[in-house]
Each structure stands twice: as C-alpha cells, then as structure tokens.
Amino acid sequence: MLDDTSAAARKLVEVRNLRMYFPIRTGLLRRHTGDVKAVDGVNFDIYEGETLGLVGESGCGKSTCGRAVIRLYEPTDGSIQLENKELAWSNIKARDIAQRAERVASVVFFVAFALTLVGLFFAFPAIALGFATYPILTVVALTLFLAATSLYYYIPKWIYRSVVATREGVSTRDFAPSERELRRIRPTMQMVFQDPQASLNPRMTVAAIIGEPLSEHTTLSKAERNDRIYELLDAVGLNRDFANRYPHEFSGGQRQRIGIARALALNPKFIVCDEPIAALDVSIQAQVVNLLEDLQEKLGLTYLFISHDLSMVRHIADRVAVMYLGKVAELAPRDALFSDPLHPYTKALLSAVPEPDPASHDVAERVILQGDVPSPSNPPKGCNFCTRCPAVMDVCRIEDPEMKEVRPGRFVACHLHS
Numbered sequence: 001m002l003d004d005t006s007a008a009a010r011k012l013v014e015v016r017n018l019r020m021y022f023p024i025r026t027g028l029l030r031r032h033t034g035d036v037k038a039v040d041g042v043n044f045d046i047y048e049g050e051t052l053g054l055v056g057e058s059g060c061g062k063s064t065c066g067r068a069v070i071r072l073y074e075p076t077d078g079s080i081q082l083e084n085k086e087l088a089w090s091n092i093k094a095r096d097i098a099q100r101a102e103r104v105a106s107v108v109f110f111v112a113f114a115l116t117l118v119g120l121f122f123a124f125p126a127i128a129l130g131f132a133t134y135p136i137l138t139v140v141a142l143t144l145f146l147a148a149t150s151l152y153y154y155i156p157k158w159i160y161r162s163v164v165a166t167r168e169g170v171s172t173r174d175f176a177p178s179e180r181e182l183r184r185i186r187p188t189m190q191m192v193f194q195d196p197q198a199s200l201n202p203r204m205t206v207a208a209i210i211g212e213p214l215s216e217h218t219t220l221s222k223a224e225r226n227d228r229i230y231e232l233l234d235a236v237g238l239n240r241d242f243a244n245r246y247p248h249e250f251s252g253g254q255r256q257r258i259g260i261a262r263a264l265a266l267n268p269k270f271i272v273c274d275e276p277i278a279a280l281d282v283s284i285q286a287q288v289v290n291l292l293e294d295l296q297e298k299l300g301l302t303y304l305f306i307s308h309d310l311s312m313v314r315h316i317a318d319r320v321a322v323m324y325l326g327k328v329a330e331l332a333p334r335d336a337l338f339s340d341p342l343h344p345y346t347k348a349l350l351s352a353v354p355e356p357d358p359a360s361h362d363v364a365e366r367v368i369l370q371g372d373v374p375s376p377s378n379p380p381k382g383c384n385f386c387t388r389c390p391a392v393m394d395v396c397r398i399e400d401p402e403m404k405e406v407r408p409g410r411f412v413a414c415h416l417h418s
Contacts, residue, residue, distance in 0.1 A: 012270055012302050013046040013069065018078035018088075020061070020068045024377060036377045038064040040326035042078075043403060046270070051296070051303040053317030053334070055310060055349070059373065061326040062306045063194070066272040069304065070189045071182060082189060082270060087182070091174035097164050098175060105157035112152035187217050187266035194275040196255035200247040206233075206258055207243040213265040232261040236291060253284035260291065264299070272304045277312060285309075289316055310353050314338055319409075322346045325384040326376055328403060331411040342412045344389050383415070391416060 020039035023032050038061045046052045054062050068075045071087050079090035089095040130138035165172065177185065193199035200209055207229050214225045230240050236257040247255055256276060263271055273292065277285040289312060295301060307313050313320060314334060321331045322345065330343040341347045348367035369388045374380050380387050386396040395415050403413040 009047040009050070011045050012048045012050075012083060013304070014079070014081040015042060015044050015069060016079040016090075018042040018065065018068060018080065019076045020064050020073055021076040034377055037326050037379060038376055039068060039075075040376075040379070042323075042326075042328050044321055044328065044331060046302055046304060048269075048302055049296070049300055050318045051305050051316055053313035053320040054304060054306045054323060055308060055313055055320060056323035057308065057349070057373070059376075060323045061376070062308075062323055063274050065323070066191070066274050066304055066306050070191055070270075070272050072191070074176075082185065085177075085185060086173060086175075087177065087185070089174070089176045091170060093168060094165070094170050094174035095176070097161055097168065097170060100164070101157045101161040104160050105153045108156040109149075109153040113149055116149055183217075187213075188268055189270045189272070190263040190266065190268040191272045191274060192256070192259050192263050192276045195279050196252055196259050197247065197279075199259055200255060202247055205244050205246060206238075209247075209258060210261050210265055213262060217266055228265070232264055235264065235295065236261045251284075252280050253287060256280060256284075256288055257291065260288075260295070264295065267299075268301070270302045270304070272306070274306045275308070276305075277309065278307070285312065292316065310338075310350065322349065325374060325379055327384055327413065328411075329385065329413055331403070333409055336407075336410060342406065342410065342417055343414050344391050344416070345385050348390075383413075 018039055019037070019041060021035035021037055024034040024036060025031060026033045040061075042061075042065055044052065054065065056062050064073065067073045068088075069080055071080070075088045077092060078088055080087040130141075161175075164170075165175075204212075207226070210229050210232055211225050214220055214228060218225075220228065229243060233240050233243065238254065238257055238261070242250070242254075247258065250258070256279075260276075276292070277288050280288060292303065292305075293316060296303065303316075305313065305316055317334050319331065319333050320337050322329045322337075322343065324345050330337065330341065330346045332342070337346065338350065341350055344367075348369050351365065351367040367390065369390070371388050374384070374387055380397070382398050383389070383392075383396045383401055386392050389396065393415060399415070401413045401415050401418060403411050404418060405411050406417045
C-alpha cells in the first residue's frame with residue numbers, strides 16, 4: 001500500500017471515458033428501444049502498487065465497472081489500457097470497421113463454402129474411388145481441404161479491415177484485442193469475486209480450482225503444478241491437507257481465501273476485488289483485508305477495491321473514487337476525502353457512516369437526501385445528482401459537470417467547484 005501516490009509513479013491502469021450500456025429490447029421483434037447506462041463516462045488511473053477504492057451505494061455501477069475494466073464485459077465505448085496495452089475500443093470508428101469486416105467476411109465465407117459443397121458433389125465419383133483405393137489418405141485430404149475453408153473468413157476479414165482502416169486513417173492500435181490476444185493478457189489481471197460460494201465450482205476440489213488457471217495458461221508438469229498449488233495455499237494461510245477437499249467443507253472466510261489463491265496463481269499485477277468481504281462475517285472481514293494487504297506488500301500487487309463498506313475502504317485504500325448512477329462524482333486521496341469531502345453526494349455518503357462514539361454520534365450532522373435514485377435507463381438531464389442534491393443550482397439541471405482537478409490530486413464533477 002502506497003503512503004503517497006507521487007507524480008513519478010508509473011500508471012498501470014488507465015481508464016478513459018468508459019461506458020457500459022446494456023440494451024433494452026421490447027416488442028415482438030425485440031427492437032432496441034433504450035439502454036441501461038450502468039457505467040457512463042468513467043475516468044481514472046491506478047498506479048503500480050496502489051489500492052484504488054471504488055465506493056458508492058448499491059446499483060451505482062461499481063461491480064460493472066470492475067468487470068468491464070478486466071474485460072469480463074465488452075465495454076460499449078471508452079479506452080482501457082493495462083501497461084499501455086489497449087483492452088477496449090479506444091476509437092469508435094475502429095469498432096465500426098471491425099463489425100463491417102466481420103459481416104463482409106461472413107458473406108464471403110458462406111458463398112465460398114456453398115461453392116465448395118457444390119464442387120464436392122460433382123467430384124463425388126472421384127472421392128468414392130479414392131476411398132476405395134486410399135481410404136486414409138482420402139480422409140486426411142478431405143479434412144485438410146474443409147479446414148482450409150476457414151481461410152475464406154479470416155483472409156477477407158483481414159484484408160477489408162486493413163484496407164478500410166488505412167483509407168479512414170485508423171491505427172491498428174485502436175482495435176480491441178482479439179479473444180486470442182486477450183487470452184495472452186489475462187494472466188496479468190485477475191478478479192476476486194463477491195460471493196465465495198457462488199464463484200467456486202462445488203464439483204471441483206480446492207487443488208483443481210486453484211490449479212485450473214495453471215492448466216489453462218502454463219505448461220507446468222503435474223508435479224510442478226502441485227508444488228505451485230501448495231505454495232498458494234501457504235500464501236493465503238490454508239493447510240495443505242485441504243487441497244483434496246470440496247468448497248462446501250469450508251467456512252466463508254476460507255472459501256474467500258481459496259478464491260484469492262486462485263487469483264494469485266498466474267502471478268498477476270492487477271487484481272479487481274469486487275466486494276470481497278461483503279458476504280463474510282464481521283469477525284472474518286478484517287482477516288481477509290489484512291491478508292490482501294500482506295500479499296500486496298510481498299508481491300507488489302495493484303488493487304481496484306470495490307466496496308460499500310467505507311470504514312474498510314478507509315483502512316486499505318490509497319485513493320478513493322465515489323460513484324453515483326454510473327459516473328464518478330469525486331476522486332481524491334483517502335485522508336483528504338474522508339476529512340474534507342467536496343462533492344455533496346460524498347458528504348451525504350460519509351455522513352451515513354455510523355459513529356462508534358456515542359457523544360460524537362449525537363452531535364453528528366447527518367445529510368438526509370430526499371427522493372429516490374433515478375433509473376439508469378432514464379437518468380436526469382444535466383447532473384445525475386441534481387434530483388437529490390441539497391445544493392442544486394439551475395445550471396445543474398441543464399449541464400452535466402465535467403470532472404476537474406480543483407486541488408492537487410483531487411477531482412470533482414460538480415458545478416459548485418467549477
């Protein structure tokens with residue numbers, strides 16, 4: 001955990017204008033009639049060795065944002081860079097070219113494959129003679145021939161994309177990585193899920209769960225893989241004898257440790273912790289958070305820590321981003337944000353934290369917000385918070401405020417500070 005994020009620290013993750021919309025389809029023909037704007041124009045950076053806390057009330061888009069950052073969802077728009085490698089569509093024109101290239105390639109493949117089947121029909125007598133004379137050789141030749149028809153898809157797709165991108169001035173770096181390229185990047189980014197019971201396969205042993213990433217992404221032998229599994233069990237504080245047990249035989253905290261061990265299997269640099277303590281007892285939460293901190297110190301990990309537990313975020317995070325209705329309202333260093341919040345929503349959120357001292361609790365000023373959170377499928381015009389903000393102005397209902405740096409390291413999206 002960093003004590004202070006300096007300007008010289010290297011950016012590991014850069015997120016720019018990230019949008020994640022889920023289409024609404026209605027009617028008999030399932031026409032696209034709207035979108036649920038779960039994440040709508042989010043920007044932030046995460047530095048090496050840092051923990052960025054992402055907080056907000058339920059339904060604000062925290063988990064969706066985390067999943068989109070590591071490409072468990074394909075973002076609707078925006079740029080996501082991990083170690084300067086683009087993971088999303090930084091250029092909307094590049095996405096349109098890629099979609100057109102797939103349509104063109106599909107048509108070419110269908111026509112070519114149909115002509116191939118017609119040719120095979122007319123060549124049936126020769127094929128039958130080949131089966132009778134050289135059956136094995138004929139089967140191999142037909143298999144290779146049919147496999148080669150896949151080139152009818154990939155070659156036109158590559159040619160169309162290259163030609164049109166050059167003509168329209170789109171760089172190859174603007175294209176999102178393919179599934180194969182994304183698979184090579186995945187070992188550097190992992191996720192710890194919210195529900196440790198639902199995220200573990202009940203039919204697999206602990207050794208199989210932790211060893212699955214090693215089987216998929218490495219060439220380790222069985223003995224080397226077992227050694228690595230035992231190392232990971234030691235790292236998260238579990239007994240090696242547990243390797244052949246099943247998830248239902250463990251407590252919630254132990255299951256979450258298994259999930260953490262699985263995330264660490266490929267030595268990632270960046271881990272998204274999606275409310276990793278929300279489903280655990282209070283007595284176990286501190287143990288899991290302390291484990292995450294110890295692992296970060298030993299392995300140099302970088303975290304995006306998603307939570308609605310502000311006290312835990314205050315303990316583990318270096319900087320904190322506050323989300324409301326799909327947008328980041330405020331981003332600031334931890335101590336500055338908790339001692340002097342600038343955005344009205346951040347003030348209301350922090351005022352809702354219970355105060356353990358009875359004397360302080362009785363004199364604490366609570367900010368009570370009126371009304372309900374608007375629907376992300378129909379957000380209000382202007383600022384998303386204008387329908388509930390106690391300091392709302394006329395401009396708030398007209399113009400959406402931009403995220404601006406109002407103090408060194410402190411970013412706020414509010415007209416009060418523009």
